[in-house]
Amino acid sequence: MHTQNQSIIVSGGSRGLGLHLVSRLLEAGNKVATFARSHTAAMDDLSAKYGDAFYFTPLDAVDAPGVTAFVMEVSDRFGGLDSVVNNAAIGQDQLLMHTDVETIQRITNINIVGPTLLTRAAIKHMMLSGGGNICNISSICGSRGYAGLSVYAGSKGYLDAMMRALAREVGEAGIFINNVAPGFFESEMSSVLRPEQLDTIKRRTPSGSLSNDENIFKVVDLVISGTTNMQGQVVFVDGGITS
Amino acid sequence: MIRSDILDLMNMVMKKRGREPLADEGQSTREAGFRSLDFSEVALRIESKVGRELSFEAASMRQIETVKDVLDFFEEAIKG
Numbered sequence: 001m002h003t004q005n006q007s008i009i010v011s012g013g014s015r016g017l018g019l020h021l022v023s024r025l026l027e028a029g030n031k032v033a034t035f036a037r038s039h040t041a042a043m044d045d046l047s048a049k050y051g052d053a054f055y056f057t058p059l060d061a062v063d064a065p066g067v068t069a070f071v072m073e074v075s076d077r078f079g080g081l082d083s084v085v086n087n088a089a090i091g092q093d094q095l096l097m098h099t100d101v102e103t104i105q106r107i108t109n110i111n112i113v114g115p116t117l118l119t120r121a122a123i124k125h126m127m128l129s130g131g132g133n134i135c136n137i138s139s140i141c142g143s144r145g146y147a148g149l150s151v152y153a154g155s156k157g158y159l160d161a162m163m164r165a166l167a168r169e170v171g172e173a174g175i176f177i178n179n180v181a182p183g184f185f186e187s188e189m190s191s192v193l194r195p196e197q198l199d200t201i202k203r204r205t206p207s208g209s210l211s212n213d214e215n216i217f218k219v220v221d222l223v224i225s226g227t228t229n230m231q232g233q234v235v236f237v238d239g240g241i242t243s
Numbered sequence: 244m245i246r247s248d249i250l251d252l253m254n255m256v257m258k259k260r261g262r263e264p265l266a267d268e269g270q271s272t273r274e275a276g277f278r279s280l281d282f283s284e285v286a287l288r289i290e291s292k293v294g295r296e297l298s299f300e301a302a303s304m305r306q307i308e309t310v311k312d313v314l315d316f317f318e319e320a321i322k323g
């Protein structure tokens with residue numbers, strides 16, 4: 001484990017990859033706060049196991065005052081804020097010409113405005129406290145084309161581009177910002193893919209297997225550890241499919 | 244729009260692509276060469292006839308195997 005004794009926010013930690021990141025970071029002795037729109041049983045389990053080192057509240061990532069208040073609340077509870085992982089997002093499985101306007105707005109709001117608001121609130125705090133680490137979970141879709149994912153892909157490409165600009169804006173303040181871009185992994189989001197499609201992806205992947213939550217965690221752990229001097233980079237965790 | 248109108252649109256697209264007309268409802272879309280972009284074109288042509296957008300998930304398109312599936316799908320989509 002590289003990340004220890006930190007105060008960390010992971011957005012969308014109620015299930016999927018976010019839940020795994022939260023659980024592993026807590027196991028390593030960090031204090032971790034997360035939010036999602038809906039509460040899950042896993043949140044009660046973590047509260048029971050980790051007490052004050054864990055904090056969950058129901059919150060929509062696009063609720064700007066709510067997100068700002070959440071960052072303040074976490075900083076007060078945990079005595080600071082060292083790292084943020086922007087993980088919350090929604091997927092897409094529609095060709096653009098058959099996607100309604102509301103869906104386009106929902107995806108761009110949650111996947112673009114959401115992480116931008118959390119990052120903005122966090123860097124204000126980190127500026128004053130002497131630094132920190134931001135890690136956005138983007139996707140191989142931000143750099144490679146996949147049909148049915150145009151708006152989602154655009155949102156991930158945005159995260160990559162925003163990250164590079166921000167590295168220039170806040171790097172000197174000791175804030176490290178990098179993205180981890182996973183390939184497809186099994187979760188509720190990717191459950192629209194049929195087993196044959198997952199097999200095709202595996203066949204085209206040099207490592208022969210999809211990444212899993214733990215593979216991604218290992219990289220996130222390193223990225224937010226504050227030990228690497230890595231700044232403004234997208235790290236692909238995809239078994240080589242984008243190589 | 245009735246079922247035969249939808250079939251006409253499908254055949255119009257097939258003809259445009261230089262392919263044989265669809266034989267019967269049981270025919271496999273894959274074997275007939277009716278591809279997903281053809282499906283999209285039919286959807287857009289239906290949209291302009293009914294005067295509103297039809298939006299649907301790619302997953303529902305992936306379940307389509309026969310000409311009958313396409314006709315059923317669009318009949319339902321038009322009902323809204």
Ligand SMILES: NC(=O)c1ccc[n+]([C@@H]2O[C@H](COP(=O)([O-])OP(=O)(O)OC[C@H]3O[C@@H](n4cnc5c(N)ncnc54)[C@H](OP(=O)(O)O)[C@@H]3O)[C@@H](O)[C@H]2O)c1
Nearest residue numbers: 012014016017036037038060061088089184185187189190
């Ligand atoms: N699965 C893949 O194949 C894959 C591949 C590459 C990258 N990724 C990325 O990896 C990350 C995690 O994906 P996943 O597959 O673990 O997704 P997931 O299982 O669908 O979980 C998404 C999490 O985000 C939360 N969330 C969604 N919308 C939210 C909102 N408006 N406000 C607050 N929380 C919200 C969800 O809770 P609520 O719904 O209750 O709000 C949930 O906790 C995402 O950034 C995704 O884009 C996934």
